[in-house]
Amino acid sequence: MNNTIEVAHYNLHKYKEKVAGDCFLMNKAPDERIVATLADGMGSGVKANILSELTASMLQRFMLANVNTVRAANSIMETLPICSVRKVSYSTFTSLNISPDGVTKTLEYDNPELLWFRNNEFLQITKKTSSIETNTTRNTTLYAEIKLEFGDRLIMFSDGVTQAGMGFSATPLGWRINNVKKYIKDIISNETTISAKDLSFNIVEKAKEMDLNQPKDDITCAVVYYRKTRELMVITGPPGDRNKCPYMVEQFQQFSGKKIVSGGTTSKIIADGIGADLEVDMTDMHSDIPPRSIMKGAALVTEGLLTINKVINILDNENITQIKDIDAAHRMVELFIDTDSIYFLVGTAINEAHQNQNMPVEMGLRRISINKLANILREKYLKKVTIEYV
Amino acid sequence: MSKEKINIELCLGSSCFSKGSNKIVDFLEEKLSDNFFDIEISLKGCLCKDKCTEGPIVKINDKLYTNVSTDNITSLINEHISN
Numbered sequence: 415m416n417n418t419i420e421v422a423h424y425n426l427h428k429y430k431e432k433v434a435g436d437c438f439l440m441n442k443a444p445d446e447r448i449v450a451t452l453a454d455g456m457g458s459g460v461k462a463n464i465l466s467e468l469t470a471s472m473l474q475r476f477m478l479a480n481v482n483t484v485r486a487a488n489s490i491m492e493t494l495p496i497c498s499v500r501k502v503s504y505s506t507f508t509s510l511n512i513s514p515d516g517v518t519k520t521l522e523y524d525n526p527e528l529l530w531f532r533n534n535e536f537l538q539i540t541k542k543t544s545s546i547e548t549n550t551t552r553n554t555t556l557y558a559e560i561k562l563e564f565g566d567r568l569i570m571f572s573d574g575v576t577q578a579g580m581g582f583s584a585t586p587l588g589w590r591i592n593n594v595k596k597y598i599k600d601i602i603s604n605e606t607t608i609s610a611k612d613l614s615f616n617i618v619e620k621a622k623e624m625d626l627n628q629p630k631d632d633i634t635c636a637v638v639y640y641r642k643t644r645e646l647m648v649i650t651g652p653p654g655d656r657n658k659c660p661y662m663v664e665q666f667q668q669f670s671g672k673k674i675v676s677g678g679t680t681s682k683i684i685a686d687g688i689g690a691d692l693e694v695d696m697t698d699m700h701s702d703i704p705p706r707s708i709m710k711g712a713a714l715v716t717e718g719l720l721t722i723n724k725v726i727n728i729l730d731n732e733n734i735t736q737i738k739d740i741d742a743a744h745r746m747v748e749l750f751i752d753t754d755s756i757y758f759l760v761g762t763a764i765n766e767a768h769q770n771q772n773m774p775v776e777m778g779l780r781r782i783s784i785n786k787l788a789n790i791l792r793e794k795y796l797k798k799v800t801i802e803y804v
Numbered sequence: 805m806s807k808e809k810i811n812i813e814l815c816l817g818s819s820c821f822s823k824g825s826n827k828i829v830d831f832l833e834e835k836l837s838d839n840f841f842d843i844e845i846s847l848k849g850c851l852c853k854d855k856c857t858e859g860p861i862v863k864i865n866d867k868l869y870t871n872v873s874t875d876n877i878t879s880l881i882n883e884h885i886s887n
């Protein structure tokens with residue numbers, strides 16, 4: 415599958431409130447569908463929390479089981495407890511059921527409208543309505559089926575976003591949906607590949623700012639970014655059998671994603687094979703990691719095991735959102751973080767020099783380091799990792 | 805007489821790097837910015853020269869030196885500066 419459904423959300427509680435009144439849940443079905451629900455319980459605090467959690471988890475269960483959207487909506491409406499003060503049930507919600515091929519079923523109830531963004535424009539979602547009479551009110555849900563294309567985003571938020579800043583003289587009616595849309599459009603046109611995580615964070619932080627940093631309500635935003643899977647190849651180590659060099663070069667040339675070459679000898683093999691210049695970047699001097707080299711066609715060329723071992727260390731320990739000193743290892747980390755699927759092509763030749771007794775211990779076996787790295791990427795960063803030994 | 809020029813190529817491969825070639829770079833860059841050698845010097849890094857056991861490896865005007873350190877690099881360069 416070469417598409418990725420990237421989903422992220424960010425939430426802030428109402429000022430001084432300890433529990434969230436909004437609830438966002440996301441699950442992956444066994445058939446790779448992603449289902450996600452944002453529910454906003456009426457009021458705030460514990461009651462809102464229970465309402466929204468209940469609503470979101472019921473919806474998630476229906477969506478996961480691929481129950482007909484209207485039926486799901488009706489069941490929810492019939493079951494939801496009714497607020498005794500206001501005589502209305504509820505928790506508002508937005509729910510999505512996204513197939514890997516982009517076909518997406520949406521279900522909305524009273525949240526700010528779900529936004530669909532493509533190529534710098536918001537698209538209209540043609541929605542159908544379904545009404546259900548409960549003993550107190552008539553509730554109308556909106557549902558639709560749309561087809562996402564690569565690069566599309568779905569953006570949903572609680573009214574804590576649209577009503578942010580309400581009551582202040584500059585924004586008497588709050589931020590309001592059209593201004594939120596304008597803001598989102600600006601962010602994306604400035605950074606067309608902004609991640610779901612950064613976009614949702616950005617929107618919520620802006621809303622908080624409009625509330626003068628003391629949110630008057632829960633503020634939640636969730637973003638779905640439907641895009642091509644980002645693939646990365648890492649070639650490291652000369653092949654055990656030198657006759658396999660052309661194979662490595664060929665793999666490098668044929669791979670369409672970004673490419674990292676790690677190791678001095680390895681980079682020479684590739685550079686020779688593709689007839690490219692290879693130059694050490696002397697501006698990239700750091701005390702513990704050799705500088706990167708520059709080669710056409712590669713996103714990054716680094717030294718081998720010193721760099722890889724530092725990468726392992728960073729991925730395992732450092733707070734990677736606060737990278738400051740950018741050496742070759744940190745550059746490699748950034749490429750890893752920004753990718754979904756990583757293919758390691760690992761040469762098995764043993765470097766005589768590294769077996770020398772003067773060499774630091776961390777220059778041990780490449781295979782061990784790569785396995786460790788692959789495990790961290792899989793387990794801690796949920797990347798898809800494949801390793802091929804040559 | 806026109807000013808002489810010296811090309812220095814320093815191995816920054818893993819082995820030489822961990823044996824101190826990075827310190828040689830720092831050392832030389834400082835000297836160069838102080839104009840310590842009254843001569844034009846170009847400093848370039850290179851990848852493993854397959855002489856790791858004898859590293860750090862430095863090439864000055866096509867002559868290869870092994871086991872170079874901050875202690876002996878100055879005199880090696882001086883060898884290339886005619887008086």
Ligand code: FES
Nearest residue numbers: 815817820852853
């Ligand atoms: S690393 Fe310098 S010669 Fe091998």
